[in-house]
Amino acid sequence: MSFVRRVVAIARKDLLAEWRDRESFSAMFFFAFLVLFLFNFALGGDQTLIRGASSGLLWLAFTFTSVLGLARSVQGELENDCLDGLLLYPAPREAIYLGKLLVNFTVILVVELVIFPLFAVLYNMDLWSRLPKLLLIAVPGTIGFAAAGTLLSAMTAGLKARDAMLPFLLFPLTIPLILSAVKGTEVVLRGDPFELAVPWLKLMVAFDTVILVASLLTFEYLVEE
Amino acid sequence: MVTPDAEGRMPGPAPAVETRRLVKWYGGYPALRGIDLCVAPGEILALFGSNGAGKTTLLRILAGRVRPTAGTARVAGFEVGKGGDSARGAIGTLAHGHQLYETLTASENLAFAAAMLGLDRAGERIAQVLLRVGLKAAAGSSVRTLSSGMKRRLALAKLMLRECKVILLDEPYASLDLQATKLLEEFLMASKIGGAATILATHNLTMGFGVADRLAILRQGRLVFEGRRDETSLDAFRALFSLHGELGEVE
Numbered sequence: 473m474s475f476v477r478r479v480v481a482i483a484r485k486d487l488l489a490e491w492r493d494r495e496s497f498s499a500m501f502f503f504a505f506l507v508l509f510l511f512n513f514a515l516g517g518d519q520t521l522i523r524g525a526s527s528g529l530l531w532l533a534f535t536f537t538s539v540l541g542l543a544r545s546v547q548g549e550l551e552n553d554c555l556d557g558l559l560l561y562p563a564p565r566e567a568i569y570l571g572k573l574l575v576n577f578t579v580i581l582v583v584e585l586v587i588f589p590l591f592a593v594l595y596n597m598d599l600w601s602r603l604p605k606l607l608l609i610a611v612p613g614t615i616g617f618a619a620a621g622t623l624l625s626a627m628t629a630g631l632k633a634r635d636a637m638l639p640f641l642l643f644p645l646t647i648p649l650i651l652s653a654v655k656g657t658e659v660v661l662r663g664d665p666f667e668l669a670v671p672w673l674k675l676m677v678a679f680d681t682v683i684l685v686a687s688l689l690t691f692e693y694l695v696e697e
Numbered sequence: 698m699v700t701p702d703a704e705g706r707m708p709g710p711a712p713a714v715e716t717r718r719l720v721k722w723y724g725g726y727p728a729l730r731g732i733d734l735c736v737a738p739g740e741i742l743a744l745f746g747s748n749g750a751g752k753t754t755l756l757r758i759l760a761g762r763v764r765p766t767a768g769t770a771r772v773a774g775f776e777v778g779k780g781g782d783s784a785r786g787a788i789g790t791l792a793h794g795h796q797l798y799e800t801l802t803a804s805e806n807l808a809f810a811a812a813m814l815g816l817d818r819a820g821e822r823i824a825q826v827l828l829r830v831g832l833k834a835a836a837g838s839s840v841r842t843l844s845s846g847m848k849r850r851l852a853l854a855k856l857m858l859r860e861c862k863v864i865l866l867d868e869p870y871a872s873l874d875l876q877a878t879k880l881l882e883e884f885l886m887a888s889k890i891g892g893a894a895t896i897l898a899t900h901n902l903t904m905g906f907g908v909a910d911r912l913a914i915l916r917q918g919r920l921v922f923e924g925r926r927d928e929t930s931l932d933a934f935r936a937l938f939s940l941h942g943e944l945g946e947v948e
Contacts, residue, residue, distance in 0.1 A: 474815045481812035489800040492839075548798070557796030560760055561813035562786035696764065696778075 478563045482571025483578075489548060490579060496544040500537040500583045505590060507533045512594050522595050527657035529595075531650055533587055534610075535617065538580045539639050542621040545576055546629045555629060555695075565692035569622060573687075576618040584610055597661070605660045609669065612676040613653035616683055620646050623687040627694040649679045711774070713738045713863050713894030714759060719768035721754050721918075728754040730918040731768065736911075738862070741885060741895040743909035743926075745902065747942050750915040752898035753793065756865045759896065760790050773862040786814070789861030789893075791869050795852040799841040803832055803851050806840060810855045826854040830880060845872045853877070857884060864888055864895040870904050882908055902938060906931050916941050 490496055511529050515521050549555040558568060588606065592599040599606065624641050628634040643650075656672035659665075714736040721729040729751045736742045746752050757763040758770055761777050761784060770777040773787035780787075797806050804823055811819035827833045830850040835843060843851065849872045856864070869881055885895055885908055899905040906912065906926060912934060914922040921941055929937075 477815070478813055481809055485798065485801065485805075485809045488805065489798060492800045548800075551799065553792055553794030553796050554798060556762060556792060556794070557790075558813075559762060560785060560788070560790055561810075562782040562784075562815070563813050564782060696762075 475564060475567050478561075478567040479571045479574065482558075482568060483574040486545065486548070486572070486575040487578065490575070496541045496579055497583065499544065500541045500579070501586055503540055504533045504537040504583060504587050507536055508587070508591055508594050519596070523597075523661070526591075526595060526597065526661055527654050530587070530591055530657060531613070531654045533591070534580070534584055534613075535643070535646075535650060537583055537587070538576075538614075538617055538621060539642060541579050541583065542576055542618075542625045542642075543635055543638055545572065545579070545622075546625045546634070550629060559695060565695065566688050568695075569626070569687060569691040572626070573618055573622045576622050577614060580614050580618055581611070584614065602660050602663075605666055605669075606657065608666075609653055609656040609660060609673065609676075612673065612680055613649060613656075616649040616676060616680040617642075617646055619680065619683045619687055620649075623683075623691060623694065626691065629695075646679075649676055652676045652679070712736060712771075713740075714770075714772050714896065716755075716759075716770040717768055719755070719758065719770055720766045721751070721758060721763065722766045723754075727918050729758075729765070732915075732918075732920050734913070734920065734923075736863075736894045736896060738892045738894050739889050740910045741889060741897060741908055742911045742913060743905035744896055744898040744913050744915060745900070745905060745938055746898075746915035747900075749917075751918040752915055753867055755915070756790075756867050756896065756898055759863070760788055760865055761785060787862040789856050789859070789864045791852060791856050791864075791866045793867045793871070795848045796855075797840045797848055797851055800839065802837050802839055803827065803843070803854075804836040806851065807855060807858065811858055814859055816859060822858055826857045829857065830854040831876070846874050846877060849873055850877050850880075853881060853884070860891055861888070861893055864893050866895065866897045866899075868899055869897060870899060870901045878904065902935055903931065906934060914938060914941050 659669040775784035
């Protein structure tokens with residue numbers, strides 16, 4: 473019970489701070505808008521090209537904006553030595569990791585839910601009828617990306633070059649996940665039977681399981697000095 | 698006069714803090730060079746030293762935040778870095794940075810601390826400590842709107858939320874006004890009576906000397922002086938501290 477209480481306390485504290493500031497959310501939203509807008513310009517009006525690249529574009533926007541949010545989630549803890557204070561509490565390190573993961577997952581998912589309609593409008597695509605299936609792909613993709621990102625953002629928190637190191641470590645690590653998510657999304661956007669996306673979905677669930685277990689086992693050692 | 702035994706242990710109850718040949722290197726820089734230290738339950742040790750002497754490093758090792766390069770340290774019966782949550786639960790710290798979340802209110806910061814400490818009846822306890830540190834009226838104010846002195850009081854309130862076996866204070870007098878200083882000293886005396894061992898690292902000779910049972914001077918990672926406060930005067934200790942400061946500069 474006390475484990476869950478601590479996970480909830482961390483998540484509540486971070487979400488409350490985010491709600492008050494909306495700092496991460498605003499930065500992520502405007503960045504996502506810029507990415508989608510610039511790609512729209514780059515691809516021009518060629519609908520065939522856009523449809524072919526749409527799932528990749530969508531996940532580029534998700535991952536780029538997520539990195540921004542992940543970096544900011546640690547930045548809040550670095551002010552006033554709060555990270556030190558957090559690690560001095562008699563709380564299991566796993567609870568701290570899961571609390572942070574819950575926050576990162578929620579913030580990224582909310583931004584994704586904003587990106588979907590933005591993408592539909594900018595690229596003139598009908599996403600509404602496909603939204604439930606898209607979410608079936610987006611949720612495990614987001615869990616895995618947030619899980620790896622939470623671990624790596626904590627690991628790089630003490631580095632001067634943390635803003636550069638986080639994407640440098642995160643993107644290669646999550647290639648299998650991003651690839652699966654792009655392929656799964658492609659199946660849904662093309663309107664193919666969902667069964668074709670199931671192998672990619674399974675791969676994402678496997679990635680999520682491995683990264684979650686690995687993170688829970690290593691988080692303690694990565695945050696100690 | 699109380700003297701250590703053949704193994705360097707102080708007579709009386711088992712020490713609440715004990716370090717043996719504690720060494721810490723940061724890259725090629727030796728922050729601590731073999732510290733042997735004992736603090737008994739209910740004892741206050743004031744640790745003095747100029748910037749870079751190793752005070753904060755020593756406190757961070759004892760708090761379990763930094764791994765020593767060599768040597769051992771036991772705090773509240775736990776070997777540092779191995780006691781996990783039980784060890785962390787026994788230690789209370791007041792760090793150089795106030796460790797408060799600026800976007801949250803004063804009471805939200807304390808509520809978060811209470812949840813992380815696993816305290817029951819937190820609301821009642823939070824109201825009590827806010828009243829005690831004189832921040833009852835600011836309970837609903839965002840921390841970013843508080844003055845640095847008020848933030849320091851709030852950090853003190855966080856420390857007051859529960860009883861600890863070991864209290865580690867890093868520059869506790871920074872930004873504290875007279876009233877808050879008195880409050881801190883009352884808290885230290887109450888903790889002492891309750892059996893808590895306290896290590897207080899400070900530059901403030903007068904304040905540290907006034908509250909301590911024992912005094913120690915760190916110079917470039919070495920413990921160069923350790924003695925009981927009642928065996929010296931403030932002026933004599935000030936002269937000794939100045940001498941070590943000058944020696945440190947020469948070294």
